[in-house]
Amino acid sequence: MNIQNNSAEDKELVIAAKQNPDAFQAIVDRYWNRLFFYIRRMSYFTQEDIEDILQEVFIKIYKYLNDYDDNMAFSTWVYQITRNATIDEIRKRKARPTTVWLEDEDLLKVMKSSFNLEKEYITKESIDKLKNIITEMPDKYREVLILRFIEEKTYEEIMDIVQLPKGTIASLVNRGRKIILEEAKNKKII
């Protein structure tokens, strides 16, 4: 219900923003934090870098407002543009993220998708090891796992964000979970 209301509000805001740029401010306010954390989870960029990327992203969203159609949620479309801009920026800097900015809580969300981790067994050392697993993971798996288990997107939404068929998304998620499980066993976390 809440999601549907948000989606309806988004659509109204888009219509208003096409007429008057001031109405676009509500869209920026609505998505700024969510997208900020999304970029941070995907990259190693500093706060200033992320803010610069976001500024470009929102200006692009404004320019492309007429490209948005009702076939997908507005939030999905916004994530798609943000994801593409972030990947472009990573490519421009020609460096793969050497570390991933994940809160412990986020990290555990991803891990719980693959195995049960009892809270009492979680130590600083195991958290570091888990972070390594995520960092060393190929980008294509890490990206869908973040979207699925931290951003809590559905397979359809992830399909539109990363622009790959749904079947491919499902296999990337499954393969990613298996990698985590295997690596956790190798590193003797479980």
Added chain:
Amino acid sequence: METSPSKKIIEKIKQDKIIPRSKMFLNWKSYAFWTIWIFTLLLGAIFFSFIILNLLDIHPMVFRRLGLGKVFFIFFRTAPYLWIMLAVLAVVSGFLAIRKTKRGYRYSIIFITSIGVLAISLLGAVLHMTKINKHLGDRIFIERGLPREVAFPEEKRWKSPGDGMLGGEIITIETSNLNLRGFDNETWQVYYSKDTELRIKDMRSGMIIEVIGERIGGDQFRAFLIRPFPFERRMPAR
């Protein structure tokens, strides 16, 4: 006091006089790829209709007379490889074009390929039923003098008396044989008898026929079956 990011963005939009771009401007590439897809389907359908021409050139009666093994051997030697290759290329190009459209990533390889194959087959069958394929083939290859043997290898089948298949134009008809001008402008004596299966009513000079039988030496051929070609044939100039 620091300005909020959203205010900064709105100020920049106003300052740079940025306006949302038109839907047409943003989607022209996607529309172009949809057009390419339709174009590849049309081309694929034409290629497929040429494949149909090749496949239907062998009447089931030929199987009965020559045997399955021999017919398959002849068929593989004279299969429409050029058109099969081009039809596959059309399906692949269509797939790549769809993938480049705005929401092309949503469709799986199997889905796009199935739709492409289905559309090409149906449209190809329509082109065949309306005889557009035959007309197009004649116009492109005969009138422009392009090499027909590569495009329509089925014509080679009827120049294979050693394999039991002969085709050509009747020159004269005698009581027990007929003179036939083959597709390479050579002359054949074709012998027939009461045992020959004659599938032509009112056989006369000038008719272009196919003959199934066996070569009995030199330019002599014994007919088991004589019938008209399923599609109109043109003889080479003398």
